[in-house]
Amino acid sequence: MNSIKRPLNRAGRRRVAIVGAVAAGALALAACGNDSSSGKDHSMPGMDHGGSSSAKASPGSSESSAKGAFKDADVKFAQMMIPHHQQAIEMAKLSGSRASDKEIKELSAAIDKAQGPEIKTLQGWLKSWGKPESAPMDHSMPGMDHGSGHSGMSGIMSDKDMADLKASKGTDYDKKFATMMTAHHNGAISMAEDEQKNGRNVDAKKLAGAIIKGQTAEVEKFKKILDRL
Structure with a gap:
């Protein structure tokens, strides 16, 4: 009986050893599996989404940044166009009590309506930038110093010009307003063309294009008004 038990015990010990080895191997495989699921096993459902998202988000952020990028030409465009628009609005508001021509009054109202919101937009850009x-006037910039204005800004009216306009009424006012606003618009168009040529900011260049289109059309209307007055 004892001789039979010994072999059985040996066999039992072998079985225990084999089972232990298998269990250890299973644990090792499980550990490897955990390693893969932490980011290296791309075959598992739901894995590697974080990495993909990050890779995709990065170029998107760069594009947004590039779209909103700006340079000195954009800043100067905004800084100059604000006072330029402000004077145009000041001139346009005079038409309510001084103009006699219906079309002059209509164009003045359109200028006031369009350029007020543009000023707020330009101010918002500068704040965000x-x-x-x-800023101090840079007379070396294209589009500058073309007019007779005291600031040297293209198309801007001098204090004397504004005083003369305020002192006039009726047809006299209509003629002066159309003449001055033509020069004023041409100055804005020149500044906008410079922005489109040298600027970088997408929105600023888009606004410059709208200014060129809108004010060129208004200049044509002022010329026709002057021809009939």
């Missing part, structure tokens, strides 16, 4: 609303 961390730039001041105004």
